[in-house]
Structures are given as structure tokens and as C-alpha cells.
Amino acid sequence: MPTEDRKSVARLALGVTGVFALGLFLGWPLAVVGAVFTALFLQAPAALPLAAFAKLFVFSIGLMFISFLLSSVFAPYPVVFLILVAIGIILSFIWSVSGAGVLPGVIALMGALMIPNLVLQSQDLALVLVFWIPMNLLFAGFVSTLMFVLIPAEPLTAAQKKTDTPPDFDPHRRIVRMSLVTVPFAMAFFVSGASALLVLFFVALLSQQLAAMPSMGKAVAKAMLTANLLGAMISIICYEVNVIAPVILTPILLCLLFCFALGALGKSQIPLAAAAGSALTTVLIVYGGSIAPFSDEADVKSITRVLQVAGAAFFVIVAYVIVDEFWPERKKQVS
Numbered sequence: 333m334p335t336e337d338r339k340s341v342a343r344l345a346l347g348v349t350g351v352f353a354l355g356l357f358l359g360w361p362l363a364v365v366g367a368v369f370t371a372l373f374l375q376a377p378a379a380l381p382l383a384a385f386a387k388l389f390v391f392s393i394g395l396m397f398i399s400f401l402l403s404s405v406f407a408p409y410p411v412v413f414l415i416l417v418a419i420g421i422i423l424s425f426i427w428s429v430s431g432a433g434v435l436p437g438v439i440a441l442m443g444a445l446m447i448p449n450l451v452l453q454s455q456d457l458a459l460v461l462v463f464w465i466p467m468n469l470l471f472a473g474f475v476s477t478l479m480f481v482l483i484p485a486e487p488l489t490a491a492q493k494k495t496d497t498p499p500d501f502d503p504h505r506r507i508v509r510m511s512l513v514t515v516p517f518a519m520a521f522f523v524s525g526a527s528a529l530l531v532l533f534f535v536a537l538l539s540q541q542l543a544a545m546p547s548m549g550k551a552v553a554k555a556m557l558t559a560n561l562l563g564a565m566i567s568i569i570c571y572e573v574n575v576i577a578p579v580i581l582t583p584i585l586l587c588l589l590f591c592f593a594l595g596a597l598g599k600s601q602i603p604l605a606a607a608a609g610s611a612l613t614t615v616l617i618v619y620g621g622s623i624a625p626f627s628d629e630a631d632v633k634s635i636t637r638v639l640q641v642a643g644a645a646f647f648v649i650v651a652y653v654i655v656d657e658f659w660p661e662r663k664k665q666v667s
Contacts (some may be wrong), residue, residue, distance in 0.1 A: 336486050341595035347479040348612075351472060351590040352620065356580055361460055364620035365533060366468035367587075368613050372435050373476035375598075375609055378485050378574075385473045392439050392469050396462040403451035403458070411572040413448070414522060414613040418515050423622045425510045425543070429503045434540045439441045440470070441536035445518055446529055453527055458594030502662050506543065509659055514539045517644070530621040531640045537613055538648050553653045559607035563614025564638045566590055570619045571635075583623055590615055617641065 352565045355363020380388075391435060399420065406413045421444045428437030442465060450458040517535060542556065569585045591612065598608030618637045 336411070339483050339485065340374075340377075341592060343483045343485075344371065344595040345591035346372045346483075347475050347587055348616070349491050349584065351475050352587045353584045354471075355620075356509070356583060356623075358468060360467070361464040362468060362529075364530070364616055365465065366472045367616050367620060368533075368537070369435070369469055369472035370475055371591075371609075371612055371616060372438075373472055374479060378547050379477050379480035379660040380476075381426070384568070385477075388436055388439070389466060389470055389473070392434065392443075392466040395440060395443040396447060396465055396533065398450065399447040400458055400462045400572060401568040403448040404455055407448075407451055410412060414519060417444060417448050417518055417522065420448075421515050421518060422507065422511050425507045425514075428540060428543065429506050429510075437540045439465070441514075441539065445532040445536055449522065449527065449532060450529060452522075505659070505662060509652075509655050510539060510543050512655050512659070513542075513648055517647055528640050530617050530637070530663050531644050534614070534641050534645050535648060537617075538610075538645060541610060542648070542652055553649045555606055556649050557645070558604070558612060559610035560614050560642065562604070563611035564618060566594075566611065566615045567618035567622070567638060568635065570615070571622055574623060583619075586619075589614075614641065621636055 348367055348371050351363070352367045355366060360366075374465055402416060403413070408628055423439065424437060424440035424444050427440055428434070432440075446465075447458055447461060514535065521532065538556070538560075542552065570583070570590065573586060574582050594608045594612045594615070598605055598612075618641050622637045
């Protein structure tokens with residue numbers, strides 16, 4: 333493995349495990365979200381510039397408060413409430429497609445999905461989430477920047493910068509495609525009265541990952557299903573090991589192990605390499621959510637979390653395949 337790849341794997345494993353461990357020790361709300369944010373930051377080839385991160389942090393604070401206020405005002409009016417949720421999802425996709433990127437898009441979807449859902453359960457808990465989502469983002473940004481300082485990355489070459497240019501696509505068509513998948517899921521989730529917050533977080537992440545891919549179809553669906561299956565299997569194994577050795581050091585060592593393993597897998601040349609990044613976020617959400625849950629989910633077992641996330645993944649991925657069949661991606665029309 334090249335030196336830069338080894339350094340990248342070390343940054344990812346140490347940074348994510350550091351946030352994961354501190355979340356367990358300190359017990360802050362939704363610490364698993366901070367671990368996932370850290371993983372997303374550290375999968376990039378370079379640290380996010382300070383100015384860009386500051387804008388993202390301020391955006392997350394404003395978005396969460398606006399979502400909380402609107403949700404609190406319109407919660408007594410179900411039809412209007414659901415319409416606002418749908419509008420929020422569509423606006424999140426519009427902002428993401430306009431060039432904001434995957435992580436800002438995920439944060440926007442969190443504001444459109446998670447805050448309204450929690451407002452329906454408890455406004456006090458929703459206010460906690462309004463505060464802690466930006467705090468998780470802030471801590472993840474600090475740790476990821478620190479890891480890039482401690483383990484410096486090589487400067488990007490001109491060829492690498494060129495490969496980072498976004499694919500040519502019709503933005504309006506992509507927004508419609510993304511909305512046709514995520515809005516029906518959200519409506520079904522809210523109408524059914526479901527309250528699994530981490531499932532909504534997973535759907536926000538999965539939707540953005542799928543949207544960031546230049547093409548959809550069966551090949552992409554197979555890759556995402558493989559990634560989530562791999563992540564689910566690792567989560568169950570970790571949970572069972574945790575049952576055998578129920579001490580706080582066990583999840584920390586397991587996190588370090590699967591971060592190193594999946595990080596190395598992602599840098600390898602085998603077919604499963606493409607699934608490593610998505611598998612890592614799945615493990616963090618499923619396993620992390622099972623041992624450090626939020627609100628009233630304290631008794632949720634790993635297998636239950638796996639089934640919840642698997643159901644959401646199946647719905648979203650199958651919906652993308654169907655949408656791709658009848659409304660395929662196309663290049664931007666030049667006038």
C-alpha cells in the first residue's frame with residue numbers, strides 16, 4: 333500500500349475512534365453523528381478549509397433553529413406539517429445539487445427530517461438535538477483538522493484536482509429524481525408514527541451518497557446493497573462481541589479495528605473496495621446507535637437496528653432503481 337494511503341487509513345481510524353470513544357465516555361447526545369461526520373471529513377484527500385467549515389457550522393446552527401421553529405408552529409396541523417417536510421427535503425436537494433456537496437446536503441436533510449420528527453415526540457428533546465447536531469459537527473471538524481495536522485497529507489496534484497470536477501448532469505432532473513425517492517419514504521415514516529432518529533439520519537446519508545454518483549441503475553444499487561450488507565454483518569459481530577465482553581474498552585477497540593479494516597479495504601484494488609466507505613458509515617450508525625442511543629431508544633438491540641436500517645436501505649435503493657428506469661439521469665442541455 334502506498335505511503336499516502338497508509339497515512340489516510342491511519343487518519344481515518346484514529347480520528348473516528350477518538351470521537352467514538354469520547355462520545356462513550358462523555359455520553360453527549362447523538363455522538364454517533366459526530367463519528368460519522370468525522371469519517372466523512374477524513375475520507376477527503378485534504379482538510380476542509382477553515383472558512384468553508386465556518387460557513388458550514390453557521391449554516392447548521394441557523395438551519396436547525398429554523399427547522400425547530402417551523403416544526404413547533406405547524407406540528408398541530410398535520411397536512412401543512414407534512415407539506416413543509418416535503419418542501420424542506422426538496423430545498424435540501426436543490427442546495428446540494430447547486431454545488432454545496434454531500435456533507436452540507438446531509439446536514440440540510442437532517443434539518444428537514446430529524447428535527448420535525450423529534451418535535452412530534454418532544455420539543456425539549458428536539459431542542460437538545462438543535463444544539464447537539466452543530467456541536468457534533470464542530471467537534472468532528474476539530475478532530476479531523478487535528479488529524480490532518482498530526483498526519484499531513486501530500487499536496488493534491490493537478491491530475492487529482494481535475495478528477496474532482498463534478499460530472500455533467502441536468503440539475504433539475506436530478507432534483508426530481510432525488511425527491512421522488514426520499515419524499516415518499518419521509519411521508520410513510522411520519523404517517524406511520526415511527527421515531528427511529530438514526531434511521532432518518534441513515535436515509536439522509538444514503539440519499540446524498542446515491543445522488544453524488546454520476547449514474548444510477550442496477551450496478552450502483554448492487555454496490556450500495558453490498559456496502560450496507562457488509563456494514564450490517566460487521567455491526568452484528570461487534571454487538572455480539574460487546575455482549576461477551578461488556579466493558580467500555582471493547583467498543584473502542586472494535587471501532588479502531590473496523591475503521592482500520594474498512595479504511596484499508598477502501599484503498600485496496602479488490603471489488604469490495606468501493607463499498608468500504610458506505611459500509612463504515614453503516615457500522616457507525618447501526619453499532620454505535622445500539623450501544624449509545626438517543627432519547628427513548630435505550631433498549632434497542634443491534635439486530636433491531638439492523639432491521640430498521642436494512643428496511644430503509646432497501647426502500648431507498650429499490651426506489652432509486654425504479655426512478656432510474658423511468659426517469660434516467662441525463663446530461664445538462666446546452667442552450
